[in-house]
Amino acid sequence: MLKQYHNIPSPNIEDENEAKPFSLIMTDRVRRNLVFDRWRNFMFDRKELGPGMVLFKNYLTHMGQVDIVNICQKWAMGPGGFYRPSNRSGAKLRLHMMCFGRLWDPVTQYEKSYRSDGSAPPPLPYEFISLAENAIEDAQLHMNLLPPMLPDICVANFYSYDDRLGLHQDCDEHVDGLDRGLPVVFVSIGYSANSCMVILEMKTS
Numbered sequence: 001m002l003k004q005y006h007n008i009p010s011p012n013i014e015d016e017n018e019a020k021p022f023s024l025i026m027t028d029r030v031r032r033n034l035v036f037d038r039w040r041n042f043m044f045d046r047k048e049l050g051p052g053m054v055l056f057k058n059y060l061t062h063m064g065q066v067d068i069v070n071i072c073q074k075w076a077m078g079p080g081g082f083y084r085p086s087n088r089s090g091a092k093l094r095l096h097m098m099c100f101g102r103l104w105d106p107v108t109q110y111e112k113s114y115r116s117d118g119s120a121p122p123p124l125p126y127e128f129i130s131l132a133e134n135a136i137e138d139a140q141l142h143m144n145l146l147p148p149m150l151p152d153i154c155v156a157n158f159y160s161y162d163d164r165l166g167l168h169q170d171c172d173e174h175v176d177g178l179d180r181g182l183p184v185v186f187v188s189i190g191y192s193a194n195s196c197m198v199i200l201e202m203k204t205s
Helices: 028-036 062-076 126-140 175-180
Strands: 045-050 053-057 096-100 153-158
Touching: 053 126, 062 096, 062 126
Parallel strands: none
Antiparallel strands: 045 053, 096 153
């Protein structure tokens, strides 16, 4: 899951007609897109599930999925890698989790920068940033009001055969991001799984 928590201004859209100094050094965006071009399938299925919610099936190539697993495995073996978090009652969740970019925890939320073992989350890989940016741009082709998002956190969950995560609501996000309607990108790879997403309607009296 990739999302933006900090109040980061949306990137300015460059004017292609404006003269720019020539540089032999690739920009970060160009470098990220070169990687993502190997990850995205040319043909994938798209289904709109509800207002502001779209599902892409077969979006990533087999190579892209393997790359994602390898990137997570690389960082999972060191400090800040996968661990089994607890909920507010102290019970362990039935999954393993790690964060990239910044720390989120079911109990402390975004309040702390380090886990209880003193480890900090590893940096957010530029490949994951590109994945989020390109997925949102593909969604914007059919959803004009969807705003851009520059992720600063990725929460990676690993589920074994018997693991699961119950229905819950993510409500720890920065108020500015909620007001702007910043999107969240979910990526699921591996075995088939059942996922449930519910759209809550705000009632006013």
